[in-house]
Amino acid sequence: MLVCLLVALCLGSACVTGTQTGNGGAKKKKGPNEPVVIGFSMDTLKEERWQKDKELVEKRAKEVGATVNIQVANGDDSLQIKQAENLLTQGVDVLIVAPHNGEVAASIVEAAHRQGVPVISYDRLIKNADVDLYVSHQVVKMGEMQAKYLLDHVGKKPANFVIVGGSPTDNNALLLHKGQMNILQPAVARGDVKIVTDQYAKEWQASAALNIVENALTQANNQVDAVVASNDGTARGAIQALEGQNLAGKVLVSGQDADLASLTLIVLGKQTMTVYKSIQPLANAAVDAAIKFAHGEKVDTVDTIDNGRKAVPSILLEPVAVDRNNLVNTVVKDGYHTLAEICATVPPDKCPKP
Ligand code: BGC
Numbered sequence: 001m002l003v004c005l006l007v008a009l010c011l012g013s014a015c016v017t018g019t020q021t022g023n024g025g026a027k028k029k030k031g032p033n034e035p036v037v038i039g040f041s042m043d044t045l046k047e048e049r050w051q052k053d054k055e056l057v058e059k060r061a062k063e064v065g066a067t068v069n070i071q072v073a074n075g076d077d078s079l080q081i082k083q084a085e086n087l088l089t090q091g092v093d094v095l096i097v098a099p100h101n102g103e104v105a106a107s108i109v110e111a112a113h114r115q116g117v118p119v120i121s122y123d124r125l126i127k128n129a130d131v132d133l134y135v136s137h138q139v140v141k142m143g144e145m146q147a148k149y150l151l152d153h154v155g156k157k158p159a160n161f162v163i164v165g166g167s168p169t170d171n172n173a174l175l176l177h178k179g180q181m182n183i184l185q186p187a188v189a190r191g192d193v194k195i196v197t198d199q200y201a202k203e204w205q206a207s208a209a210l211n212i213v214e215n216a217l218t219q220a221n222n223q224v225d226a227v228v229a230s231n232d233g234t235a236r237g238a239i240q241a242l243e244g245q246n247l248a249g250k251v252l253v254s255g256q257d258a259d260l261a262s263l264t265l266i267v268l269g270k271q272t273m274t275v276y277k278s279i280q281p282l283a284n285a286a287v288d289a290a291i292k293f294a295h296g297e298k299v300d301t302v303d304t305i306d307n308g309r310k311a312v313p314s315i316l317l318e319p320v321a322v323d324r325n326n327l328v329n330t331v332v333k334d335g336y337h338t339l340a341e342i343c344a345t346v347p348p349d350k351c352p353k354p
Pocket of ligand 1: 049123124166
């Protein structure tokens with residue numbers, strides 16, 4: 001009798017460790033009316049978009065009656081791990097993680113799962129870990145959009161391209177590069193494109209992008225036709241290098257994030273395009289999934305992404321290519337930025353009509 005009781009207890013709690021999934025785990029699930037506590041571990045607030053992510057995750061959590069505790073690691077891996085551990089000690093029901101380093105953050109997933117806390121990988125994929133859910137945009141497609149836009153508009157054959165990647169410790173930088181190469185590799189093979197240089201900008205720094213493009217200009221005797229910059233911060237670094245040679249506006253430059261400063265540069269003709277990723281649907285997807293996990297419910301997904309350990313169930317949203325012509329109908333229409341903000345420093349005749 002006693003033996004039976006022990007076995008039953010074991011099955012009911014301590015023995016249900018092993019592989020935890022979002023709807024399993026050892027942590028007691030919340031009842032329908034119990035408030036959910038979400039931990040959000042962020043790498044950085046440096047880029048404007050991350051400030052929106054923070055704000056919009058908080059907004060969504062408030063709407064659905066959840067509490068969210070946010071920690072920001074400022075690009076420091078050991079600090080991010082420590083902050084995530086603190087959130088777990090505080091007893092969060094679910095952890096949302098935007099990792100600084102996708103490999104290093106695997107230990108956060110392990111620590112969370114030891115306590116039966118599901119982990120949602122946010123925007124950037126955590127590699128080689130038993131991640132419960134990944135919410136992001138379609139990153140390979142974004143890289144394809146950047147390269148294809150520049151290739152379609154460059155108007156020269158062969159055209160000299162410079163590729164400025166993001167941080168190599170961010171899986172997004174690798175996925176973007178894959179997408180860029182899906183377009184550029186065949187163009188190189190056809191003889192339509194020559195790649196002057198292809199480098200990653202450390203920590204997504206604009207100053208690293210500036211250096212890469214300055215060196216590329218020297219190497220190519222200023223014969224550069226397009227710069228595939230992986231985000232708007234690196235695009236602005238690239239534009240600064242082009243300005244140094246009076247080439248801003250003459251060389252095509254891509255970007256990503258629809259940062260206010262880059263939208264202004266697009267209106268001024270110095271940056272060619274950006275990839276707009278609306279943040280509210282991303283924040284909503286993460287918070288809504290967190291609530292479901294906390295209640296022990298399943299989250300429906302159609303996509304998966306391989307993180308080296310498993311096919312991670314994923315929600316991957318659509319990005320939008322934005323240039324001068326569709327900026328009003330996309331970012332402005334969405335309320336992401338107003339036309340007045342974008343054109344604040346732009347001569348009125350240069351500003352697109354509302
Ligand atoms: C994000 C970009 C961001 C970059 C630098 C990437 O992982 O997807 O939106 O610009 O990190 O923070």
